[in-house]
Structure formats: structure tokens, C-alpha cells
Amino acid sequence: MNTDYLIIFFVLIIFLLLATRVSVSSNKDFFVLTKSQNTMTLSLSFFASGMGIWILTSPAEVGWYGLGPDVYGYALSAATPFVVLYFLGPKISSIIPKGTTLAEFIALKYGRSAQIITSIVATIYMGAFLVAEFASISLFVETLFSVSGLLVSILVGFTTLVYLFRGGFKASLRTDVFQGIAIVIILLLLLGFWLIDSGSEQLMEFAISGGMTSSSSFSIKSALAVILA
Template sequence: MPADAAPFLAPGIAWALVVLFSVLWIALGIVWGRRGKGDADDYMLAGRNIGLALSTATLMASWVTGNTTLLAPEFGYRTGLWGMFSYALAGLGLILFAPLAVRIKQLMPHGRTSGDFIRLRYGRLAWWVFMVITAVYTLGFLMTQAMGAGLLLQALSGFDYHVGMVVVIGVSTVYTLFGGMRAVIGTDFIQSLLIMVLLAVVAVLAFRQFPMPEVHARLISTHPDRLDLLLPAGLLIAWNSALFSMGEVFHNNIWWSRVFASRRSVVMTSFVLGGLAWMSIPLVTGSIGLVALARDLPLEQVNMVFPVMAADLLGAGGAALVFVVVFASLTSTLDSLLASTADLLAEDVYFRLLRPQASDAQLKQAARQMVVGLSVLTLALSWPRLDSLASVLFFTGALVASTVWPVACGLYWSSANRWAAIVAMAAGSAVGLSAYVLIAPYCAAVFSAAVSAVVMVVGSRWQPEGFDFNRLQEGV
């Protein structure tokens, strides 16, 4: 957005909305936090008794980022149907993880983190490789969300970049710190409802004013290439999006913590429903991008398609609606990242590596300290702006896609070899990063996952390892 362009929402209204929702999230976080037992397991995993509605909502809300509500319309506007569909395919990560989630719950009923699985299944060296990949991905994801918060709130309301970033991270940190996983899941439930309802309002209004047949006819006459479902680049981007999302979900402790926190009877259903619910978001917002394209809507900055359309349809009310959606999207992702990463560091590094004699109270305190430490580190790394947030995400995709097959094979094959897992993650990451640099960023995850799969399968077939799955319950 040009520096001299007027924001979509008056700063006074924006500040009122920020104060309103910040107070609401923090108050709810404190209240929900006090309902728990007070031990580390309750703080980190909400008592392991989350039902279907809360489990589905937190999965969907954690996967909805500021990118989902703003980049999906841009993809639809820039590349048409494939842009919209390829972004929506990221929901496959949650859906395909559903059967693995049931398996995890069965094999590790008392597990806490994804690191627990890698350490027990493949050993300490594989754990180190996995943790390096996780650290790079998590810091990259935290940075994109923090910088996205600053940039989006600045574009929408005129907030200073650093002020917007500090506000969003600060609010997410406070209620996560006090309420732990209960606060994260509870606020995610409300945030998911807000996002779904408000996006539906914009979409309904858009297609009431500009019916789909009219939009289709206009695109056929002016941009027929945007409706081509055989576009080679679109197919490649779609594959990359699906594999990238699988890597993100299969390895990241956000989703493993949801498995451990949910009741066994609802785990599979919640992941399937959460993935389907999430896929509706980029499809709805991407279709709004198609409407804007059909109308030849003038745009000073193409990633502002959604705010421009909302303001065009609803005036100041539409701008306020977009602001609430973006604020809820950012906080729902940041709280999950902070909580799950803090749990991973507290459990795998502090407890398992540094202080195995730590008490339950010390483990809980370590998790809380990790939340604050991660917030401070994220602010420090995100203070200078980067030119491209998407490049950071594509870079991490080359790494996380290499973990898909070691995780999947390790859960089902007793013959999955630890050295094959180590080489699969290392080789997949190396090839994926090479493809990122030498070919194109959006194909990195495809190459990484392909190489990892070949290494994992061939290595395990060549030298099978007889693993006893009962060992996954040891030391957890």
C-alpha cells in the first residue's frame, strides 16, 4: 500500500476493535486457565479431554492465518481457478493426517510432543535432525505471522508496522501464558466462528450483486486463461501446496498437541472436519478475487483484493469486518504456534535433555517461560521487514516436506529404518533447497517429498528394522 494512501479503516475505530477483542481474549484466557487442574499436563494439553466441536474449531482456526484471508483472493485474482484451488489444497494436510492421528493416539496415549515420537522411534540423532528442521520452520512461520500482523494492520488501519506487530504478539502471548492450551482452544473456537460467519457475509453480498453466471461470462471474454484447469504451472503449484501442507502438519507439534489433547473417539473426525472447514476459507475468499477480476476492480496493491471488495460492498462496515477477520486469524495462529512450540521445547529440550529430574511444577513453569522467550525472539527477528513473506514459507516447505515419509512410515512400519529416516530428512531437505534456488520456490516441497519417499522406502526395504511399537510408551 503506498505510504500516502488512506487506510481502509479509521485508526480510532481500529483501536476500539483492538481493545475490545484484546480484552476479550485475555479475560477468556485467564478464566479458562483457572478451570484446569494446574498441573503441566493440563496446561500443555488441556486435560486430554477436548471434544469434537472444540477440537475441530481449534484445528481450523490454527490453520487460518492472515495469509489465508488475503493471499487466497490474490491467488484467485492473479491466476484464476487454479490459484484458488491450489491454496485450498493445503487443507489436505489436516485431512490426510486424520488416520495418522488415530494411530498416534493408539500408540502414544500419554505422549506430549512430536519430538517424543521421533526420539523413541528413531533415536537421538534423528531427533536432532528433526528438531533443526522444526526450529527453522517454526521461526520462519512465527516471523511471517508477526511481520504479517504489522504489515496487514498498517495497510488496513494505518497502524505503525511495529505497533501492529507488538499488539498482536503481545495479546496472543498474554492469554497463552495465563491459560495454556485451554485458553488457546477456547479462543480458537470463538475466532473460528467469527472468521467463518464474517467471510460468508462478504461472499453472499458479493455474489448477490454479481451473480456467478455473470462473473463466468465476463471472465470468458476478458481472461479465459484464468479458467484453464490444465495450466501446467497451476498443476505444479497445486501439488506443491498439498505436499507442503502435509509436511507442515505431519511434523509440527501444533497438530500433534491437538491429537494428544483430544479424546480418542473424536480425533479422526475432528481432523477431517477441520480440514474441510479450512478449505472453505480459501475457496470463498478466492472466489471473491475472481469477482474483483471480472469487475476490473482498480487495485493499488493486489494483495488487498479482499479489503477492497469488502469496503466496496459494505463501506466502513466492510473495512471493520475485514479488520476483525484478520485480527482473529493472526491471533488464532500465533497462540497455537507459541503454545505448541513452548511445549516442545519444555518437554524435549528442558525435561528430556537438560533436566530429566524436573518436577511437574518446574515443567509447567518452563513451558510458560518458553512462551515469553519465543515471543521476545519473534519480535527481535521480525523487527526489520523482509521483502517477501512468501519466500520464507516456500523455503521452509523444502525442509518440512522431507519429514512426511519418516513420520508416516514410522507409525505403520515396524521395518522402517532409523538411518533411512535420518538420510531421508537430510537428503530431502538438501534437494528441496536446491530446487528452491535453481528451479522455482513453489516446487521445492515436491522435490523434497519425492526424494525423502524414495530414500525412506528403499532404505527400509534394504535393511529392515524390527521395531517394537510398545516402546513408544516408554519414557513418555
């Protein structure tokens, strides 16, 4: 077993330790944490789970095909659901105070048929999300380490199942918060190292040469398509 696998195993063990220390007092707490978390915890959870590891691949891909406006469009489309939730969440909660899912709200407002359709769409979306996540994990580890991306993806999936069975949603929330904090710190460190080593001028040069200031009609149309999607 090479050193790269040891590093990956070490990271997975950290997540297991973080998650398995969670205590679940009831069956309800295993699935939901009704109004028991503060704003910062929820924000970090939404950020980590909403962005995921494919944040490393998707912005680069849309930037390659659609230049700058596509990157802005991707960022806006990724943030929009959370902004909408910020304004509509309290209203939905007041209508169905004991509800825990969007499907329950849809059932109350629009009936059983609408609930089924919403659940099907959500399941398809989450399936696509998982495929993108594991594909990004595979690409990421194969780029940085001399390991099998498929094997690491299987290990990540297995580790996630283990701590979910142990701690439920609370365990998932804890790992999300850890990931959210880690992502912010790593991004700030990388940006700081870049600025110290190369200065802001080179950063702006790369941004301009990469099309971040592009205003072509194709780029703008592509950005609108990303936002609407």
C-alpha cells in the same frame, strides 16, 4: 488516539477476557489437554491455527502468479496435514498413549537423533509461520485502518503472551475456537452480501477472468509445487 486504535484495543481485550477466564487445575493442564476435547473443538482449533490471518494474503498471491490451479493446490496442501492426522492420529496415539508431541513419537520409533532433527525442522517451520502471521497482521491492519502495522503486531504478540502465561494451552484453544467460528461466519456473510448485491454471474465472471478455470501447463506445474512443498 484515533478510533482505529480503539477498535483494535477493543478486539484484543475481548481475546484477553475469553482466555483469562480459563482455569488451569495442574501444571500438566497448562501444557496439554489429553483427550479432553470433542471433535468440533479440535477441528475449529486446527482450522484457525492452521490457516491464520495469512489466509488473506497467501491464496491471493498464489492466484496472482499461478492462476486457478495454484489456489486449488494451496487449498489442498493446507488441508492435507489435517486429513493425514485424521487417519494416522489414532494409530500414533495407540503406540504412545501417554505422549503429547510428534517428537516423542519420533523418539520412540526412530531414536533420539531423529527426534532432534524433527524438533529443529518444526522450530524452523514455526518461526517462518510466525513471521508470516505477523507480516500478514501488519499488512491487514494498515490496509483497513490508519494505524502502524508494527505497533499492532507488537500489541498482538504481547496480548498472546499474556493470556498464554495465564491459561496455557487451554487459553490458546479457546481463542482458536472463537477465531474459527468468527472466520466461518464472516466468510458466509461476505459471500451472502456479494451474492445479494451482484449475483452469482458476476462472481463466476471474476473467477474466470482471474484464471480459476485455467489449465495451462505452467499453472498446473506451479500447483503441484505448492502441494509438494
